[in-house]
Amino acid sequence: MSIMHNQEDFFASLExxxxxxxxxxxxxxxxNRFRKYEEESTASVLTRMGWAVTLxxxxxxGNGFLLYSSSRSNDQAINKWRSTTPRxxxxxxxxxxxxxxxxxxx
Amino acid sequence: MTDQDLIQGLLxxxxxxxxxxxxxxxxxxxxxxxxxxxxxxxxxxxxxxxFIQVFRSIHQFKGEAKLSTWIYRxxxxxxxxxxxxxxxxxxxxFLYRLGAPGDKEHVAIPDFHHPGVVSERxxxxxxxxxxxxxxxxxxxxxxxxxxxxxxxxxxVAEIMGITIPAVxxxxxxxxxxLKKLLDKKM
Numbered sequence: 001m002s003i004m005h006n007q008e009d010f011f012a013s014l015e016x017x018x019x020x021x022x023x024x025x026x027x028x029x030x031x032n033r034f035r036k037y038e039e040e041s042t043a044s045v046l047t048r049m050g051w052a053v054t055l056x057x058x059x060x061x062g063n064g065f066l067l068y069s070s071s072r073s074n075d076q077a078i079n080k081w082r083s084t085t086p087r088x089x090x091x092x093x094x095x096x097x098x099x100x101x102x103x104x105x106x
Numbered sequence: 107m108t109d110q111d112l113i114q115g116l117l118x119x120x121x122x123x124x125x126x127x128x129x130x131x132x133x134x135x136x137x138x139x140x141x142x143x144x145x146x147x148x149x150x151x152x153x154x155x156x157f158i159q160v161f162r163s164i165h166q167f168k169g170e171a172k173l174s175t176w177i178y179r180x181x182x183x184x185x186x187x188x189x190x191x192x193x194x195x196x197x198x199x200f201l202y203r204l205g206a207p208g209d210k211e212h213v214a215i216p217d218f219h220h221p222g223v224v225s226e227r228x229x230x231x232x233x234x235x236x237x238x239x240x241x242x243x244x245x246x247x248x249x250x251x252x253x254x255x256x257x258x259x260x261x262v263a264e265i266m267g268i269t270i271p272a273v274x275x276x277x278x279x280x281x282x283x284l285k286k287l288l289d290k291k292m
Contacts, residue, residue: 010288011281013231014253018222019137022150026136027128030157034124037158 237287245280
């Protein structure tokens with residue numbers, strides 16, 4: 001019986017309890033934290049966009065360089081082939097529709 | 107300011123609406139969280155996080171429940187997540203200590219004194235809160251919302267996403283468990 005009485009005392013300890021309040025200036029702290037959070041997330045979005053644009057520029061420049069260097073090396077190879085190959089072979093290769101009678105004599 | 111005005115203001119990102127929402131809900135949010143996590147610094151931090159989440163996800167609020175119900179739901183979910191992560195950290199620390207030789211110190215639940223309790227009942231309330239901390243999550247949530255926040259069973263049911271009889275059952279089982287836990291202390 002005494003135990004039951006004590007238990008009731010424990011439960012009664014919550015009677016008339018006042019709601020706990022946060023420390024003063026809670027609203028200002030929340031708003032400051034929210035602003036900071038927003039700034040950070042905006043900054044992180046901008047940083048990510050910056051990285052994406054940089055990567056895109058690097059890819060475009062890299063591709064352009066590869067394209068330029070491959071076309072240059074092709075031209076060089078063609079010129080070398082032209083200078084070392086007999087003229088009629090060059091003419092026949094470059095204009096396959098040409099009649100053999102029109103080709104320069106070897 | 108009505109709920110609808112408040113929501114519209116938040117959607118328009120108006121400073122007044124942010125302030126008004128925090129002013130209106132800071133006490134119930136903080137009080138609920140404090141009852142669940144039983145630590146003032148953690149409750150302050152979590153309450154701030156609740157409002158930030160409300161600001162950020164207000165566009166997801168469909169208006170099916172009351173704004174207060176939605177905010178209470180965020181507060182209780184955050185508190186339960188926090189308690190879970192704290193428990194798992196404690197478990198990890200315990201396992202770590204098991205590996206360390208010669209240290210068999212017992213980690214007790216720290217005493218929590220709710221600031222709203224009248225001074226003559228502080229000791230009993232501290233023991234009751236210690237017992238509440240050992241209740242299962244849903245019983246603890248139902249008990250805190252009903253006894254500390256003094257919300258009606260229908261509101262608690264809506265917050266917890268269960269029926270009113272389920273709330274009553276949780277409270278009944280919670281009280282039995284609390285009595286058992288308090289019995290051990292006496």
